[in-house]
Every structure is written in structure tokens, then in C-alpha cells.
Amino acid sequence: xxxxxxxxxxxxxxxxxxLKLAKKMNAEIVCMDSRQIYKKINIGTAKPTPDEMKIVDHxxxxxxxxxxxYSAYDYRKDALETIKKIMKKNKTPMLVGGTGLYIDALIxxxxxxxxxxxxxxxxxxxxxxxxxxxxxxxxxxDPESYMKIHENDLKRTIRxxxxxxxxxxxxSYFFNKKINDNYYEYVIIVLDRDRKELHDRINLxxxxxxxxxxxxEVRNILLTLKTKNLNSLNTIGYKEVIEYxxxxxxxxxxxxxxxxxxxxxxxxxxxxFRKLQGAHWLNISNLTEKEIIxxxxxxxxxxxxxxxx
Numbered sequence: 116x117x118x119x120x121x122x123x124x125x126x127x128x129x130x131x132x133x134l135k136l137a138k139k140m141n142a143e144i145v146c147m148d149s150r151q152i153y154k155k156i157n158i159g160t161a162k163p164t165p166d167e168m169k170i171v172d173h174x175x176x177x178x179x180x181x182x183x184x185y186s187a188y189d190y191r192k193d194a195l196e197t198i199k200k201i202m203k204k205n206k207t208p209m210l211v212g213g214t215g216l217y218i219d220a221l222i223x224x225x226x227x228x229x230x231x232x233x234x235x236x237x238x239x240x241x242x243x244x245x246x247x248x249x250x251x252x253x254x255x256x257d258p259e260s261y262m263k264i265h266e267n268d269l270k271r272t273i274r275x276x277x278x279x280x281x282x283x284x285x286x287s288y289f290f291n292k293k294i295n296d297n298y299y300e301y302v303i304i305v306l307d308r309d310r311k312e313l314h315d316r317i318n319l320x321x322x323x324x325x326x327x328x329x330x331x332e333v334r335n336i337l338l339t340l341k342t343k344n345l346n347s348l349n350t351i352g353y354k355e356v357i358e359y360x361x362x363x364x365x366x367x368x369x370x371x372x373x374x375x376x377x378x379x380x381x382x383x384x385x386x387x388f389r390k391l392q393g394a395h396w397l398n399i400s401n402l403t404e405k406e407i408i409x410x411x412x413x414x415x416x417x418x419x420x421x422x423x424x
Contacts, residue, residue, distance in 0.1 A: 116202060118299050119415050120210045120218065122147065122388065123306035124381035126316045128399065130163055132306070133211045136408050137171040140209065140415075143201045145194060146175040147212030147221075150350050152190075153179050155336050158329045159352035161320065174201070181340065181347045184270065187220035194221055198299070210301075215263045215387040216271065222301055224289075231277060238273045249276060259287035263387055265380065267354060270346040302415050303394040306407075307385070312400050317377045321352075321370065330356055351376045 119140075121133050137144055146152055150160040154177050163173060174197045179185045194210070194217075201208040210221070242249045249272050254261040260275045275286040308316070333356040337343055343357060352373050359369040388394060395414045399407050 116207070116299065117415065118198065118208050118210065118301050119411075120147070120301050120303045121306065121411070122211075122213050122218065122303065124313060124384045124388075125213055125377060126161070126320050126381065127306045127308055127313060128316070129211055129213075129306060130161070130167065132399075132404065132407055132411075133209060134163075134167060134170050135404065136411060137209055139408060139412065140207050141205075142207035142209040143172040143174060143204075145197050145201070145208050145210045146173070147194075147210045147214055147217045149190075149212075149214040149217060150347070151176050151212065152185060153177070153181055153347045155181055155339075156332075156347065156350065156353060158324050158327055158332050159350065159356070161324075179347075181336070181345055184346065186274070187216045187271075190217050191220040191224070213384050215384065218303075218391070219263070231281065234277055234280060235273055238276060239269075242269060242273075249273065252276060257285040257287055260285065262383060263287075265351075265383075267349045267351070268346065269349065303391055304411055304414055305388045305391070305394050305396045307396055307398045309398070309400045313381060314378055317381060318374050321374050321377065324352065325370065330360070333357060334360060351380055 119142075121129060121136070123129055133144060136142070148160070150156060151162045152175055153160075156162075157177075162176060168176065175190075175193060198208040238249060249269070250261070250266060253264070253272055253275055256279055257275060264271045264275060278284070278286045278289070307313075329352070333353055336348075337357070337360070348354070348357065355364070355369045355372045355376070358364045359366060364372070388396075397407070397410055397414070402410070
């Protein structure tokens with residue numbers, strides 16, 4: 116069975132399209148976003164609303180506690196189990212999201228290198244004493260993983276360095292070396308837009324998030340936690356709002372940083388997507404929703420070899 120992966124940069128407009136597409140394909144949606152898996156962080160992650168999740172069945176959204184660690188290895192295991200369950204119902208699993216690390220983990224597999232608490236503690240201390248040094252080291256030893264891992268994602272940066280130190284091989288080496296335990300054929304479709312339009316959508320979405328009481332969401336979350344130093348909150352939007360609430364930056368600076376950092380993140384996503392072998396690119400800037408769905412169905416059905424770069 117062919118399994119569709121619908122991906123694309125943040126704010127490209129995946130949610131509305133896949134809801135209608137899933138109904139056409141008798142599909143259920145499986146999250147492929149490393150932030151939408153967490154509970155409570157809803158507005159800033161553009162998570163589907165409860166009403167949207169009622170339209171078709173959704174899986175792996177909103178199920179991990181903020182305080183818990185959740186790795187790409189964990190995701191691969193959960194996603195494959197979910198795919199099997201959906202297929203047993205004679206439905207199509209549709210993977211949706213823009214986290215490149217999850218795409219690699221699912222398609223190529225992931226080395227289950229055991230964690231070394233002492234090494235991780237040492238690396239954390241090194242980073243806290245010299246901010247940015249771990250990213251600099253990772254860039255030198257494994258540029259490919261450096262590009263895939265978000266600059267604020269200390270947990271995965273440490274994991275990449277841990278793998279290199281323990282095995283002598285780059286994390287990207289294991290991602291690029293397929294594991295022969297995956298029997299599915301994935302059809303990767305990258306939704307894209309003209310850059311100015313994408314940037315305008317990012318800016319507009321930021322403003323709408325703030326209008327929808329994003330700051331209140333972050334404030335309420337902080338009241339329930341013992342510490343704010345969580346990987347789940349080390350996320351664009353949440354990080355900047357926390358700095359605003361702590362008085363480190365003013366409101367206008369907060370808004371500017373969220374927009375700028377989101378645009379930069381979208382750029383990194385696009386760079387990663389361009390390296391996906393066999394991915395089909397679909398620029399949806401000048402297409403109606405109906406046309407987009409028709410083109411995706413054609414690509415999925417093999418009627419059109421549409422690799423647009």
C-alpha cells in the first residue's frame with residue numbers, strides 16, 4: 116500500500132487541504148510535527164482544533180506531556196504502530212507535518228544508540244558555560260544534521276553529538292543508511308508557495324495567534340510547570356513570549372522575533388525538503404483548493420510525475 120506524506124514549510128496551508136483530502140481518500144491523519152505531539156501548546160504550534168479533529172480521525176497529536184522527553188526513535192515506533200492500526204481498518208494512513216527529522220526516522224530508520232547520562236550531563240554543562248558551542252561543534256562534524264535540527268533544539272543537538280561520540284559515525288550517516296524493516300511505499304508531496312506569499316502568511320498567522328490569546332496560553336502553561344526549561348517549550352513563539360513575559364523584551368520586539376524566526380525556520384525546512392529523493396513538489400500559490408486536491412490525488416495515483424523544483 117502506498118502511504119502519502121503531505122509536508123511543506125510552516126504556514127504553507129497544510130491543515131485545510133489535508134482535511135478535505137483525507138475525506139476523499141478515506142484516510143486518517145497521522146501527525147508528523149515534533150511540536151503538535153505535545154499537550155497544552157496549541158495556539159503557537161498551529162495545532163488542528165478539536166472541531167477540525169472531528170472531521171476525520173487524527174493520531175499522535177496532543178498526547179505527550181510537556182515535561183516528557185520524546186525522541187525521533189519514539190516517533191518512528193509509534194508512527195509505524197499507528198499506520199498498522201489504520202490499515203487494519205482498510206483506511207489510508209496520511210502522514211502530515213513538516214518535521215524533517217521525523218520524515219527521516221520513519222523512512223530510513225534510526226539507530227537505537229543507548230543514552231549516556233554522564234555524557235549528556237557534561238554536554239549540557241558545556242553548553243550552559245559557553246552558549247552556542249554545541250551547535251558550532253555539530254556544524255563542523257555533521258553539517259547535514261546541523262541543518263535539520265532547529266537551532267533552539269538542545270536535546271536533539273546533544274543526541275547528535277552523543278551518537279557521534281559513542282559510535283564514531285555521524286547521525287546523518289544512520290539516517291542515510293536505510294534499515295530494511297520498512298515495507299511501505301511512501302509518496303512524499305511537498306506543498307510550497309511563492310516566497311513572498313509564504314512570508315506574508317507567516318506574518319499574518321503570527322498576528323492571528325496573538326489575537327487568539329497566545330500570550331495567555333503561554334502564561335497559563337507556565338503557572339502549571341515547575342520549570343520552563345523544557346525542550347517542548349524551546350519552540351519558536353513560546354520562547355519569545357516567555358522572554359516577553361519575563362520582561363526581557365518588549366511586545367514589538369517579541370512580535371518581530373516570532374515572525375523573523377518563523378521565516379528562518381521555513382527556509383531551513385525548504386532546504387531540507389529539496390534533498391528528499393523522489394519527492395513531488397507542488398506550488399499551490401495560484402491554485403484553488405479543488406485544484407490542489409486533484410493534483411495531489413493525481414500524484415498519489417501515479418498519473419502525473421510532478422517534480423517541480
